[in-house]
Each structure stands twice: as structure tokens, then as C-alpha cells.
Amino acid sequence: MLESGYKEMEAFKQITAKVMPLDRANVDTDAIIPKQFLKSIRRAGFGPYLFDEWRYEDIGEPEMDCTNRPLKDDFILNNPDYQGAEILLTRENFGCGSSREHAPWALDDYGFRAIIAPSFADIFFNNCFKNGILPIALSADVVDSLFKEIAAGYQLAIDLDKQTIVTPKGEVIQFDVDAARKYRLYNGLDDIALTLLQADKIKAYEAERVKRAPWLFA
Amino acid sequence: MSEKTLYDKLWDDHVVHTEDDGTSLIYIDRQLIHEVTSPQAFESLRLAGRKPWNTQRNLAVADHNVPTTDRKLKIPDPIARLQVETLDKNCAEFGITEFDMNDVRQGIVHVMGPEQGATLPGMTIVCGDSHTSTHGASGALAFGIGTSEVELALATQCLTQKKSKNFLIKVNGSVGAGVTAKDIVLAIIGEIGTAGGTGYAIEFAGTAITNLSIEGRMTVCNMAIEAGARAGLIAVDDTTVDYYRDRPYSPKGEHWFMAEREWQKLHSDEGAVFDKLVELNAADIKPQVTWGTSPEMVVAIDEHVPHPEDEFDAVKQQGMINALRYMGLDGGQAINEIKIDKVFIGSCTNSRIEDLRAAAAVIKGKKKAETVTLALVVPGSGLVKLQAEKEGLDKVFIDAGFEWREPGCSMCLAMNADKLLEGERCASTSNRNFEGRQGYGGRTHLVSPAMAAAAGITGHFVDVREWV
Numbered sequence A: 001m002l003e004s005g006y007k008e009m010e011a012f013k014q015i016t017a018k019v020m021p022l023d024r025a026n027v028d029t030d031a032i033i034p035k036q037f038l039k040s041i042r043r044a045g046f047g048p049y050l051f052d053e054w055r056y057e058d059i060g061e062p063e064m065d066c067t068n069r070p071l072k073d074d075f076i077l078n079n080p081d082y083q084g085a086e087i088l089l090t091r092e093n094f095g096c097g098s099s100r101e102h103a104p105w106a107l108d109d110y111g112f113r114a115i116i117a118p119s120f121a122d123i124f125f126n127n128c129f130k131n132g133i134l135p136i137a138l139s140a141d142v143v144d145s146l147f148k149e150i151a152a153g154y155q156l157a158i159d160l161d162k163q164t165i166v167t168p169k170g171e172v173i174q175f176d177v178d179a180a181r182k183y184r185l186y187n188g189l190d191d192i193a194l195t196l197l198q199a200d201k202i203k204a205y206e207a208e209r210v211k212r213a214p215w216l217f218a
Numbered sequence B: 001m002s003e004k005t006l007y008d009k010l011w012d013d014h015v016v017h018t019e020d021d022g023t024s025l026i027y028i029d030r031q032l033i034h035e036v037t038s039p040q041a042f043e044s045l046r047l048a049g050r051k052p053w054n055t056q057r058n059l060a061v062a063d064h065n066v067p068t069t070d071r072k073l074k075i076p077d078p079i080a081r082l083q084v085e086t087l088d089k090n091c092a093e094f095g096i097t098e099f100d101m102n103d104v105r106q107g108i109v110h111v112m113g114p115e116q117g118a119t120l121p122g123m124t125i126v127c128g129d130s131h132t133s134t135h136g137a138s139g140a141l142a143f144g145i146g147t148s149e150v151e152l153a154l155a156t157q158c159l160t161q162k163k164s165k166n167f168l169i170k171v172n173g174s175v176g177a178g179v180t181a182k183d184i185v186l187a188i189i190g191e192i193g194t195a196g197g198t199g200y201a202i203e204f205a206g207t208a209i210t211n212l213s214i215e216g217r218m219t220v221c222n223m224a225i226e227a228g229a230r231a232g233l234i235a236v237d238d239t240t241v242d243y244y245r246d247r248p249y250s251p252k253g254e255h256w257f258m259a260e261r262e263w264q265k266l267h268s269d270e271g272a273v274f275d276k277l278v279e280l281n282a283a284d285i286k287p288q289v290t291w292g293t294s295p296e297m298v299v300a301i302d303e304h305v306p307h308p309e310d311e312f313d314a315v316k317q318q319g320m321i322n323a324l325r326y327m328g329l330d331g332g333q334a335i336n337e338i339k340i341d342k343v344f345i346g347s348c349t350n351s352r353i354e355d356l357r358a359a360a361a362v363i364k365g366k367k368k369a370e371t372v373t374l375a376l377v378v379p380g381s382g383l384v385k386l387q388a389e390k391e392g393l394d395k396v397f398i399d400a401g402f403e404w405r406e407p408g409c410s411m412c413l414a415m416n417a418d419k420l421l422e423g424e425r426c427a428s429t430s431n432r433n434f435e436g437r438q439g440y441g442g443r444t445h446l447v448s449p450a451m452a453a454a455a456g457i458t459g460h461f462v463d464v465r466e467w468v
Helices: A035-039 A102-110 A122-129 A140-149 A179-187 A191-196 A199-212 B006-014 B039-047 B078-094 B109-116 B130-138 B147-156 B181-192 B214-222 B238-244 B254-263 B314-327 B353-363 B382-390 B393-399 B449-458
Strands: A014-022 A087-090 A114-117 A134-137 A155-159 A164-166 A172-174 B015-018 B024-027 B030-033 B058-061 B097-099 B124-127 B141-144 B158-161 B165-172 B200-205 B231-233 B276-281 B288-290 B298-300 B342-345 B374-377 B425-428 B443-446
Touching: A014 A114, A035 A102, A035 B078, A087 A140, A102 A122, A114 A140, A122 A134, A122 A179, A191 B147, A191 B158, A199 B015, A199 B024, B006 B015, B006 B024, B006 B141, B006 B200, B006 B231, B030 B109, B030 B147, B039 B078, B039 B147, B058 B109, B078 B097, B109 B124, B109 B130, B109 B214, B109 B382, B124 B130, B124 B147, B130 B141, B130 B214, B130 B231, B130 B238, B141 B231, B147 B158, B165 B181, B181 B214, B181 B276, B181 B288, B181 B298, B200 B214, B214 B231, B214 B238, B214 B353, B238 B254, B342 B353, B342 B449, B353 B382, B353 B393, B353 B449, B382 B393, B425 B449
Parallel strands: A014 A087, A087 A114, A114 A134, B030 B058, B030 B124, B058 B097, B124 B141, B165 B200, B165 B276, B200 B231, B342 B374, B342 B425, B425 B443
Antiparallel strands: A014 A155, A155 A164, A164 A172, B015 B024, B024 B158, B288 B298, B288 B443
16 A cells, blocks of 8 residues: 555455444444545545544544544444444445545444445446445345344355355345446455456547537537 | 336437346446545556546535535645545546635535536436436436445446336425425425335426425435435526526537537426325425434424334334434424434535525524524535525524535535534434434434524524524
8 A cells, every 4th residue: 555545455255254233224434434624635544534523532633543533432433342344234325425436445444344335326336336335225124123133243254255244143234236346346456457448439429529519618 | 118217218329238137337427536436446546557537527625525615725634634645646547627625616526516507408417426316407417436436437338237217206296385395304304214226216206396496406306315316416497597697617609508408308208107206295294303323213393203113114113213313312202392403504405506595584683592502604605605695594593593614515514624423413414314323322313404594593493494
């Protein structure tokens, strides 16, 4: 990783990791990473400010050292039982609100690699795949049963290739993922390089569009 | 099936290539750029040694971080200043046109775009901001993207997507006096919920929609994202065409006539099939006020804050309990008895000239309530500000004790110095009432400009229909 925080997208193949339950619906991107941290021109370093308002007693400011900030003990991120979790389990419409990619950057920087919820907001969902995070939508009933099972140390094994989640009891939950997104995430591919392979098609489209809508190119 | 929806037409018109699984490469006609979601994209382009595909397709402006007070001085916050200066540097380095902080055309990106004719009917429009849906008001396909896609669109002029589903929301009949575009869209969100439009492009139609000006239509499409839909759309009609005549970036001469002919085709065909349909009766829509921390937590001005115990879904019930605790409200409280501390009139939802006129009409000759500590009016752009001053609206606001500021996003998201203090309650014309959105611990009630203005005068929410 460079000084600017720029890094190559990490491929996602399979993980076995602890799960943190965040039992709230409609968690918005302002909650995930409050606006004052968006002033940064870097791409990394957002992890300490993830869920800042729910996590700390004081008001967070950009570039603040978080090591001695007072914690809100009742917030799940501060529960010692769930430290080191790489999978976030939450409720419907996770990531609603703004398009800020700082939300997946903060989740990634904190250490989350996968998020399980009944549904996600579209822009956030799309942003996750660009950052090596796998968002998994399961039925509300299955999510509910995972919430009931979860306890300290609870782990899930997620395999992107097989599209499965295996619970500690050995139960196998199948999940859907768009094939094109899966391919890119699994291989950690750069969208731009892939798209530029089609440069001839883009040029041909433009040449044809200039004729149809010349005012756009005037 | 040959009948197409408006979304189908716009989509088909921009497909460069489609894979067997339906993943498509979509051409982007216009990218708008601002300071918050672009620095990492430019940095990444630079590191990879890549250049923009076509600099002419991009237009930049700083809006989120700019102060709304004196602009002659440098931005006092060094982190915000660096971000705005980084945009200036990046635009200069990559050859992208930018309206800088002291340019009269500077403003909120979604106000500036249509005002300049830089976003036009029939275009695909993206911006690293979820309220890009605003531009769909003129028969364009416009949606918000993250920073990775800002970079992708810069480098390739394309995005990779699968087509969304089609959702038609018809608002039939006419709204009564004092009921505005903001009330229509809040009522829609109250009806379908904040995830109701997830996976869809929403077309808004019906007499109550076509009766709106383009500015009103922008207010509706702006909040499509608050209903979960990345894109909101409204068909082109004569109102649309008239709006774009003679704008700086609008087509000129023969091109204007060609464009006008093409734009008139931008409507859903008779018999086009939608995946989902919701109809509302405009006459039933009253002025709306949100009571919670999600835009779907909304009721009419003559109603009460709902009781969580009346909600049977356990997750929703807990959400209501959390929201009421945060908002400092109890179930059963009458909306018109809720007292406010601050007023914010502005944002990409409601900062255009018609919004300011509506607020000024309510305020004229009256005084801000003494209990209201601050009432901010933040025009959407430098040109909106000039027009308002030409009409004397600034004096109406200032005489009433409201503050008249410089253009920007301001207290909609409180990235600059304009923010709520902990526990303060605000009547706001913005689009999100999330926890902390307008400042740490701040409490936001979303309303129309007329309703915000009236609340500023009385110090509590009031039914503006009684004033018109």
C-alpha cells in the first residue's frame, strides 16, 4: 500500500472468521462513516472511525488518535467477545444513503471481508465489490436464525467459488452472487483494465453516437 | 414486445456492449465531479499512468466543503481546504473544466448541472453523489456512483452494469394549495419505504407530476434514492424543452432543433410494461413532516408521532424505539406541537429559485420566532443567489431574521461549519434525517421550503395550508 492509501483490490476466495452481530435495520452510510471523515483525500485509515458516533462517547474529528477515546460499552464493536470479527451480520437495507465509498473503505480498513444481511442498498452493494468485500443477501428468516445462533467466538466459513456459508454445526447455506461480479472479486481484477480491453467498442459507439446526437459532442 | 419504458429507451440508447449474462457496458455522456468523492479517483488514475477518456464529458465544482460565509478568505478548516484545493489541482492537471469557489456559476453540483444545460434530456449522467438521481427529472438516466466508478468513468467513459427493473409511480390528480413536490415525494417514500425502490429505476408520472415545473420534478427525482432507487425519471414534455432553451451548455442552432425532436421521444410508450406499479391520489397528500431517523418515518402535519407498540414487526419496532429515543420524541405527540431550534432552507433537494420564492412568500412581513436560534437560507448556486437578490428575496429573509448565505451543500450534511449542535432540532428542506446527518446529536425533520419557513416564524411545525 502506498502513502496515499491506494492499494490493489484484494481477491476474495474463501474465509473462515468470527461474526459480529449488528442488530439494526436501515444502517445508513452516515452511521458507517460520518461526514467529517470524508474530508480526507486518502483512501485508507478510516477503520478507527467506523461507526464513530455509535462507538465513541465523544465527537470524532478527522485525524484524531482514537486509542484513548471513551467507548460506548453497549455498542457491539466494543464488545470484547467479537473482536477480530471479519464477517458482519446485520439487518435489511444495509448501507442506505449516500454513495460514499468511504463506507466500504472503513469496513475494509477495520477488517471486515464479508457482510451478511437480508438486503443492501444498491450503490453500497456495488461499492463493496470494488473493494474486495463480499456482501451476501440471505432471506430474512435465515438471517434471523443466524442472529439467534450467534455467540462469542461464533465463526462462519464463506466460500465464494462454491457460493456457500458453512455454520459451526455443519449446516450449508447457499447464496447467490452475480457471475460477473463473482469473477472480478474472486480474481481481484481491475475494472478499468478490463473495460479498456473493449476500447474499440467504445470508440465505435462514440462514432455512431456523434451522428445521432451531434450536440453532445459540439 | 416493442413498447418500451422511458428507462428502456435510455438504457438501449447507451449500451456499448452486452455480455451473455446481461452485464452491459454503458456509455456515460456526462460526469459531474465534486471535491469529496474524486481525490482518490484522480490519485489512482495518476498512479496507474492513465488519462481521462474525454475531458469534455466532465464538469467539476466544489460544493460539499465550501463555507457559506465570506469566500474572500481561505477556508479556515485546513483539511477541508486541502480537499477543495486538491480538486482545483486535479482539474488543472487533467484538463477538466471546473467552476471554482468564487465563480458565480459555482453551486451544488445538482443545481449547477441543469442550470448550465450541462445535464440534458436523453443523457446518461453520473456523479460520485447519490443525489445524482435529480437529473432524471428531465428524461435523463442519472445515478450516483462510488469513487471506484468515478475513476472508471473518467478512464473509460463507461460503466459496467446490469439493467434495473422498471417501477412506475403514478400520482393522479392535483395536489391542494400549500402542498409541494417535496410533500409528494415524502408521501411516496412513506408509502413504499426506503428500500421500496431498491433494484429499480423509478419513473414518476401522473397529473400531479406533469403539473410540476422542472424544479419541482428535480425535487421528486432527487429523493428517488431515499426510496432506494438509484435513478428516478420523468418523461420529457414541453415544460422540459422550454427549460433547456438558451442555457449555456444547451445545444445551439440546428443542433437545438435536432435535439428537441429527439427529446420529444423520451417518454414511456403506451402499453409499456412495468415490473411494479404504485398509484397515489394527489388530493390525499398533505404537507409532510418526518418524525424519525429514516425518510420513511414520515406523517402529515395534522397527524401524530406513531406508537412503536402498534408495530408488529420486531425489527421495525426496535427501529422506531431507537429513532424516538434519538429524536427526543414520544409516540402520540402531535406533530404541530414539536418545537424547533433551527431552520435550514437549502440542499440539492430544495435550494432553487422556486424554493426560495415559496419560503419568502410565507415569511414576508413576519419575524423569526425568538426561540429559533438560527434560520439559514443557502441558495443552490451563485446564479440562484443573484436571481433571488434581483427579486428582493434576500431582503425578505434578512428582515425576518433569517441568514442569507453563499451557495453550497451546507447543513444538509454539515461537512462545513454549518451544523446542528447536540440535541438541537431542525426544520430542514434537505433529504436525509439520519442520526448525526446535520451534526453530532442533531435532530432533523424533513419538510418543504414553505413548511420550514412557517416553522421558523412560529417556532414549531404548523400547517402551511392555513397560511396560503
